[in-house]
Amino acid sequence: MSPAFSSPKQAGEFALLLLAILLLPALASTAWLPPREQIYSSVPWMRGPYPYLHQQIFEEKADIDIAFAGSSFIWFGIDTPYVQQELSVKLGRQAVVRSINWPFPGFDALYFIAQDLLQNRKVRMLVIYDDYLGRDTPEYREQDAPHSMSPRLFRFADNSEVLAGMPIQSKAAYYFGAVLGMPRNLLSLCRTNLEADLSSANRAYWENTYNASDPAKRLGSMYARLGFDADRYNPKFTEYTPHAAAQSSDACVFSPATKALFRFQGHPTPVSQLQFARKITKLAKKHGTKVVWLHLPVIGEMGSSVIEEREFWPDALHADLMMAGIPPARFFQGMTAEDARKLFFISNHLNQNGQKYFTPLITPTLLELYDAPFKP
Amino acid sequence: MPVRFLIAGLVIYILASRFVLRRIKGVWREATFALLNMAGYYGLFVHGRDGRYGAVLTVYVPLICVQYAALRLFADGKGWKPLLAFFTPILALAFVRYVPASFYAGFKGSMRATLLKDPGFSIAPYFVGLSYLAFRASHLVLEVRNGVVAKPGFWSYLGFCMFAPTMAVGPINSFSNFRRGFDVAPPGIPIGRAMLRVLVGAVKFLFLGSFLNQITYSGLLLDDHLHHWIDLPVAAVCYYLYLYCNFSGFCDMAVGVAGLAGIPVPENFQEPFAARNVKDFWNRWHITLSQYMRDVVFSPLSKVLARQFGPANVNHAVALTIAVVFLLVGVWHGVGWNYAAFGGAHALGMVVNHYYAVGLKRWLGWEGFKAYNANRLIHAAAVAVTFSYVAASLFLFANTFSEMRTIFSVLR
Incomplete structure (x- = not known):
């Protein structure tokens, strides 16, 4: 068997190469890195609507009245054009409501993207929901892994301070992610990415996968014309409107008067994810942005009379956070299990039926919260 | 599979293999070693994966039995009989790879349901290592026919076919070399050297490959x-650098683990970036494949064609043989015209190099040719041109024709 290296010199060169690659993120100052907007304009459409996020974060300049930010739970859950229309009527002017969403949950991705958003646009109210540990998937509750996009979103020179206080494994995971992100960063140093053309979006991807239109045409939100299937996408979609349905007055905001309608499981959020979640609320406070935690329904809670959350988020996030939702017993009232499945395409993602049903129920509450005074 | 279980499994496999090879004798050693490697195959390629991998295993072992029967019956026969033994594993490979799944969909209801969901479904990926098995098994027929080795017993054959460390991506090990691990005085493989090979291989495969893959065709252009x-x-x-790290890294791990288990495995890479022409490249890249194609295709075919073409045209006979060899190399790599094109590109490179060398020898004479090869400037230029040519040819390897069209459409 040949040795791994033909000479000590070769072994030394290999070690130096590894060291150089590993040190790249730490050595690369912000001046070496391309502008953060180039992160968004270089991600494939199949990884998420990042070119659309690029437009919303870096190109559009108008203040945002309400931004729904987070992963696919909220991406599929809210009919953003409807909310914008209702808010415009209320305000007597054209409101600006946007969905800033992407696939796969994680407070880390939410923090990095919210940071870019709030640094570039003034946002009055940020509505978030990203409990990726999923109340019906206990095996994911303990996961504390970086978001799949963290090699792009996390750049050591921009955000090294976020690693402070994290467990060593999390620090290593984010740092190695930053190492993987360096080739694209270094390439962008040599030449800028060509402008992302929204019109050249691979529309077939949205139609084929979710039976949906381009989210860039729906203020960022997306609907899925898919039927329910626990394991895979089911193209057999049936239009459905619940009959003995909930009313918008069933939606509630957590307060001493409504606390009986909420229950908090007490499962601790993994350490690094919690750290990012706290940074989000701190960031929002710094920018004068109200934060609302919106509970999105899932099939597994059908029959429950209370809105169940992993933690009492105001305490967990050390923030004056408003929590809103609809008690499941009211959301699903009058429905059989089969009826309920017509509102979802997988157990925790609303399809178009569910989005059309949920959004009008929650919108009046959101508009009230929009008017509520902001407590810094 | 969690990493800790993988490492624990590898350690158990290595220790068990060394124990079996050193402490057990006779047919019990052969049978235990074969079963150990089947367990290794199961742990690496079946456990925790799609149920089809397990289902294919029930076909794999009977297939090996059929190949063994052909070997026993025909390998040392007269006339065409050894060809029957030789082609049995090759035909099995060709069948699995090229016959569409719809052919056997009629026999199994679940297969029909699978094809309805995914008409492009292929069963070939579930036969992990089948092509390398075909190479090993067919080469063994040659070794038996040529008297290099005696016909093996069944357990010995099964252990050779299912040797887990080299199952997925090789290197292609000959039976005679494989059996050196079973000798009374096996080759001494320093444990530290083998462990460093595994470590370096893991770094290349897992880290450097992933790092480089961020700006290859799929990571950069198809976005x-x-x-x-x-x-x-x-x-x-x-992409060229990524493929090297990915392939040679895995081979490093395979060579290292095999060495730790007590089985010598030949090298598959020797500084390919230093190649000064395409011929030299194939003496440095996937070396065991080159050697197999030389022994199995090039040597016999070039002799036949040289006889046919006559002494005056022996260079053309060699050129034609080279072209056939590399077209086969191309289509072996995958199902798709892009792979044939890749083989064609290397066939072209090899043939051009062949005629260039022939021409240079005639023009410069033998001493002049030696001086030409020793010239450092020419050497540097040749290495640069070869690197560029190989990198360009891998464009055909890495992308389907549709992806190639997409790439050209997005370039400005």
Whole structure:
């Protein structure tokens, strides 16, 4: 068997190469890195609507009245054009409501993207929901892994301070992610990415996968014309409107008067994810942005009379956070299990039926919260 | 599979293999070693994966039995009989790879349901290592026919076919070399050297490969965005480097684990970036494949064609043989015209190099030719041209024709 290296010199060169690659993120100052907007304009459409996020974060300049930010739970859950229309009527002017969403949950991705958003646009109210540990998937509750996009979103020179206080494994995971992100960063140093053309979006991807239109045409939100299937996408979609349905007055905001309608499981959020979640609320406070935690329904809670959350988020996030939702017993009232499945395409993602049903129920509450005074 | 279980499994496999090879004798050693490697195959390629991998295992072992029967019956026969033994594993490979799944969909209801969901479904990926098995098994027929080794017993044959460390990507080990691990005085493989090979291989495969893959064709150009034209050579170079780290890294791990288990395995890479022409490249890249094709295709075919073409045209006979060899190399790599094109590109490179060398020898004479080869400037230029040619040819290997069209459409 040949040795791994033909000479000590070769072994030394290999070690130096590894060291150089590993040190790249730490050595690369912000001046070496391309502008953060180039992160968004270089991600494939199949990884998420990042070119659309690029437009919303870096190109559009108008203040945002309400931004729904987070992963696919909220991406599929809210009919953003409807909310914008209702808010415009209320305000007597054209409101600006946007969905800033992407696939796969994680407070880390939410923090990095919210940071870019709030640094570039003034946002009055940020509505978030990203409990990726999923109340019906206990095996994911303990996961504390970086978001799949963290090699792009996390750049050591921009955000090294976020690693402070994290467990060593999390620090290593984010740092190695930053190492993987360096080739694209270094390439962008040599030449800028060509402008992302929204019109050249691979529309077939949205139609084929979710039976949906381009989210860039729906203020960022997306609907899925898919039927329910626990394991895979089911193209057999049936239009459905619940009959003995909930009313918008069933939606509630957590307060001493409504606390009986909420229950908090007490499962601790993994350490690094919690750290990012706290940074989000701190960031929002710094920018004068109200934060609302919106509970999105899932099939597994059908029959429950209370809105169940992993933690009492105001305490967990050390923030004056408003929590809103609809008690499941009211959301699903009058429905059989089969009826309920017509509102979802997988157990925790609303399809178009569910989005059309949920959004009008929650919108009046959101508009009230929009008017509520902001407590810094 | 969690990493800790993988490492624990590898340690158990290595210790068990060394124990079996050193402490057990006779047919019990052969049978235990074979079963150990079947367990290794199961742990690496079946456990925790799609149920089809397990289902295919029930076909794999009978297939090996059929190949063994052909070997026993025909390998040392007269006339055409050894060809029957030789081609049995090759035909099995060709059948699995090229016959569409719809052919056998009629026999199994679940297969029909699978095809309805995914008409492009192929069963070939579930036969992990089948092509390397075909090479090993067919080469063994040659070794038996040529008297290099005696016909093996069944358990010995099964252990050779299912040797887990080299199952997935080789290197292609000959039976005679494999059996050196079973000798009374086996080759001494320093444990530290083998462990370092595994470590370096893991670093290349898991880290350097992933790092470079960020700006290869799939990582850079096929991202639905427009690109500067310069991204194409960047992706080409990075893909070549990524493929080297990925392939040679895995081979390093295979060689290292096999060495720790007590079985010698030949090298598959020898500084391919230093190749000064395409012929030299194939003496440095996937060396065991080159050696197999030389022994099995090039040597016999070139002799036949040389006899046919006559002494005056022996160079053309060699050129034609080279072209056939590399077209086969291309289509062996995958099902798709792009792979044939890749083989064609290397066939062209090899044939051009062949005639160039022939021409240079005639023009410069033998001493002049030696001086030409020793010239450092010419050597540097040749290495650069070869690197560029190989990197460019891998564009055909890495992308389907549809992806190639997409790439050219996004370049500005």
